[in-house]
Amino acid sequence: ALRAARDAVAGWMTAAGLAVRTDALGNLYGRLEAAQPGTKTMLLGSHIDSVRDAGRYDGPLGVLTALAAVEGLATARGQLPFAVEVVAFADEEGLRFPTVYLGSRALTGMVSAGLLALRDAGGITLAEAIRDFGGDPAALAAAQRDPAELLGYVEVHIEQGPVLEREGLPIGVVSAIAGQSRFAISLSGVAGHAGTIPMALRHDALCAAAEVILAIEELARATPGLVATVGQLHVEPGASNVVPGQVTFSLDLRHALDTTRHDAIATLEARVSGIAAARGIELDWRLGTENAALSCDSATLSQLARAIMAARFPVRELVSGAGHDAVMLSRLCPAAMLFVRCAGGISHNPAESVTTADVAVALDVLDRYLAELATTSV
Structure with missing residues (x-):
């Protein structure tokens, strides 16, 4: 499916008159050259991968809006x-392998040997998957x-949230992207017969996990701006007549301020350790991935704000709780984002929806931004 999506976008790029190429990881680029050689390059785009049971707009909307804008520029x-390059990143979500922003990481040189050795659920390494996708892990430096x-x-x-819809606005500008930490937490107790072990003598890993998850929710509710999610949980041995001996679950923590997120992690580690000790449960707490919060480039934000006002809409600044490829690109150049209203704030869901009118506003704002950039970047 990802290969088919990339091929479709490549065809549209070619039809728009862009020079098309892929890099060693599988990211796709469509380039419109400048009037003079040797000038800098403006990047526009997003990702074309998705999550399971997802909608149609998370990622592809940014690629296609960028392509439409650059297609209009081709006449000039x-x-x-x-x-100008439209980029369609091959992997942002981190669904198959436990790392996010994989596509945009390649641009920063941050795809390490350790990442290439990661394995998916079927035992295939990331390096093998890149080769299967037509890439070359040995040439990632390029x-x-x-x-x-x-x-x-x-x-x-x-x-991917309800704010713009609630305020009746089609578009907003992103001032910051929340930092996030992903953990794998394992609680190991003692499995045993469900009928013969008295309640007072049990070391039930699932009961411990339930208490931990409620403690996570309690802290997140009490900390303004903090969001915490347990989205995966695995119970062993997983039988109806056996006391659970081990539970492994995920934890995703996000906040716009890294200090607040780190304080929350320290608090949770102490609480979870206390819960495990009180129940006679062994605790294993491992950090999977961590990404710092990003403050978007102030000069670019000002330019986007002027474009929004020129389109006759008020400027609404938003903090993104979701991670985006802009986090990686900010390591290379000024980076910023525009958000488009989505129905009900629903995302990562087949019900994900935007209106044609709102997309037209986003395209208009992007056109105006590029027009101003053309007069100020020389």
Whole structure:
């Protein structure tokens, strides 16, 4: 499915008059050259991968909006003082392998040997998967971009939340992206017969996990801006007549301030350790991935805000609780985002929906931003 999506986007890029290529990881680029060689490159885009049972707009909306904007610019090829590339990142969600922003990591040179050795549920390594996708893990260094050659990165994305819809606005500008930490937590007790072990003598890993999960929820509710999610849980041995001996579950923590997130982690570690000790349960707490919070580039935010006002809409700044490829691109160049209203704030769900009118507003704002950039970047 991902290969088919990439092939479809490549065809649309070619039809728009762009020079199309893929890098060693499998990211797709469509390039519109500047009037003069040797100028910087503006990146626009998002990702084309998805999660299970997802909608149609998380990621692809940003790629196609960027493509539409650049297709319009193609008629002004001789007037652009910078090159423009539409990028469709191959993997942002981290669904198959336990790492996020894989596609955009390649541009920063942050795909390590350790990441390439990661295995999916079927035992296939990331390096093998890249080769199967037509990439070359041995040539990833060539995918890295030189910050001196980049003008910036702007990503259009659905909001994935209810704020814009609640306030009656089609578009908003992202001021910051929350930092996040993902953990794998394992609680090991003693499995035993459900009928013969008295309640007072049990070391039930699932009961311990239930108490831990409620403690996580309690802390998140008490900490403004903190969100905490346990989205995966595995119980062993998983029989109706056996006291659970081991439970492993995921924990996803996010906040716009790294200090608040780190304080919450320290508090939770202490609480969870106390719960485990009181129940005679062995605790294993492991950090999987961690990404710092991002404050979007202030100059780019100002330009996007002017474009929104020129389109006759009020400027609404939002903090993104979801991670985005802009986090990685900010390591290379000024990065910012536009959010588009989505129905009910629903995302990662087949019911995910946007209106044509709102997408048209986003395209108009992006066009206005690029027009201003063309007059100020020289």
